[in-house]
Amino acid sequence: MSASPQKNSYGTIEEIIGQQPERPLPLINATSSVAEVIDAFITSCHSRLLYVVDDQNKLQGVISLGHLARHIFFHYHDHHVDTRHLISMAVSETAGDLMQRKPLYAELAENVEDVLQRMISHNVKEIPIVDTDHKVKADLTMVDILKQHKARKGSEF
DSSP states (O other): OOOOOOTTTTOBHHHHHHTSOOOOOOEEETTOBHHHHHHHHHHOSSOSEEEEEOTTOBEEEEEEHHHHHHHHTGGGSOTTSOHHHHHHHHTOOBHHHHSBSSOOOEETTSBHHHHHHHHHHTTOSEEEEEOTTOBEEEEEEHHHHHHHHHHHHTTOO
């Protein structure tokens, strides 16, 4: 029988982010064109999300790679899909048009376990990290959490 997970054993998001090598954030401005959104995904080395920000880098929404693919390749999707939604996607011209407006995010001071629970509950594999002003400061992926878990547990699985 294994022991139950210890609450707060991973610390805060800020602590786990501080242990990672710095990497470029997949940020894009809400006024960016669809072509710029595509370019941002092409050049993003680790993310399947783009964080849509305003001119002060405050999080406005997210665009998933899957959502972008549905936009670009809308004519390949199931004919049972609501045509009003397809038309809306087909005429989208900016990142702001494409973005999910109420994204899941975490704050630097939150406990990793609480964020992990939210990510699992919402089937999210990566999440933007914001400061108290809602500015994007980092991102956290499930792989980052797995690395932290392995570092703490070693070969004890």
